Amino acid sequence: MTGPLSFGFKRAGWPARVLALITLFATAQALATAGSSRWGSEYFPNVELTNQDGQKLRFYDDVIKDKIVAINFIFTSCRAICPAETARMRQVEKALGEQMGRDVFFYSISIDPDRDTPEVLKAYAAKFGTGPGWQFLTGKEEDVILLQKKLGLWVTDAQSIDPKDHSINLIVGNESTGRWSKRSSFDDPKVLARLLGESLNNYRFARATPEANYAAADHRVEFTPGEHLFNIRCKACHTVDGSGAEHVGPDLLGVVERRDAAWLRRWIKEPNVMLEEEDPLAMALYRQYRELPMPNLGLSDKEVEQVIEYMSTVGKEGSKISDSSPSASDSATVPGS
Known part of the structure; x- marks a missing residue:
């Protein structure tokens, strides 16, 4: 070992060496804490929320602390984009499989707390068949607005006029590492699932994939x-x-x-x-x-x-409707969308 540090270790006895190591470790811990605290309890408000089962939760302590999460804002009476957002996240939920509720957690927070009671949120979740790793939350209007702003999902111009004209993005992140990212709810579900299940998990649960082989690559697909x-x-x-x-x-x-x-x-x-x-x-x-x-x-x-x-x-490409598909004679079985 060479350099100033090695010189000190050569001349000092073992107690001094141990003390130096303890000091170095304590310094590293302090730096790590200082680096991560920006996105910890000092930044995120610990406001009270209520889930679809009527349970009281604190945003920092119970919702995000030491977790990998995806968070978006909805309201159940929305007839615009919210149902499509929820349906898209349902695809991500399915892609995550057994990691959902174990390694990754979803939270959809209502921006219409007066209407979206726990009972209403529970019925909404049931319509989409969501699993136990996904909670729907409500709370005081001022607390929900604060969370939108802290998470970077408050649309200043639009929501100042109409609070329900909200962002359709979501926030994904790992509170313990301080890694956060804003994503579109309409990103490819497999990409979002890989981000949540692997990348934000520091690849602890990375799926084994065969080595890439250009010769075996699929042909380029052209979409209309x-x-x-x-x-x-x-x-x-x-x-x-x-x-x-x-x-x-x-x-x-x-x-x-x-x-x-x-x-x-x-x-x-x-x-x-x-x-x-x-x-x-x-x-x-x-x-x-x-x-x-x-x-x-x-x-x-x-x-x-x-x-x-x-x-x-x-x-027109030769596909046939299966026996389980809606019949043409039933006017209420196939929507035109």
């Missing part, structure tokens, strides 16, 4: 604009392959042929307006699918046409 839109906006709730797989909404294979074209365009464009008008078919679909409203995805007329074209093309 409509297919891309369907994948990022519609796929959280629907399939379009005739599989009859369980989703928030039903499979949509053949829906273009079974629905009136004008009705279908409007249903995709402004489903919230049609529900407010109590369109008979829209209301029938709403009641059939656990009263989860089709969200307004903010698609342009061109994007609506692209999605319809994609669904129509899938139906």
